[in-house]
Amino acid sequence: MSKESLKWLNANTLIGFTEKRGAAWHYRADLQSTEPNHYPGPVPVEDVKRRLFGWQAIASPVYVESPITGGLIHVPDRQAFLRSDTGHVMGIFSEGYEPHPYEEWLIGTIAQLLDADLAIGSAGLLRQGAVAWVSV
Known part of the structure; x- marks a missing residue:
């Protein structure tokens, strides 16, 4: 289960290796955009960057x-x-907090460890983007 809606999960998660493991429990064909979020093989790294991580965390003062x-x-x-x-x-957050960009930490760091063997099984955003994951 998830606190996110089915609409959110179908738009903000990418599921790979569906030929082996089938569709995700939240998959709904009618909630897919023009680009489906399920992939028969690994999720392409560029799709994760473009579809999920194509934004920045911007600092703002609090009033x-x-x-x-x-x-x-x-x-x-x-x-x-x-x-x-x-x-x-x-x-x-406290004034000294620095965000950890998802693309850098969840893809870049893992890619350095796995090198050419990087194969993404799933990736997604939760809590309207405040939480992210990439499984390899």
Whole structure:
């Protein structure tokens, strides 16, 4: 099960090796876009980069509304991270926090370890992009 909707899972997960393991439990043909999210072999690395990781985490200052003045007050030592494509606030972190770009950490680092043997079994985004995975 997942907290995500079937529509989200069909648009934001990529499932590989379906010839061997079949379709994912959440697969719905009517929720597929023009590009299906299931692959008979491994999920192409370029598809993961383009379809799932084609955005950046953008830092933004945090403000709260004052119950006294009704104005906005800057919250020191905190920053929010938003998706560059949707504007979704993925979380609020300490000022020193640095995001870990998914493409760099989940594909680049793994590719260095596996070299030419990189074969993606599945990849996806959860919590509107605040969480990601790549299985190899």
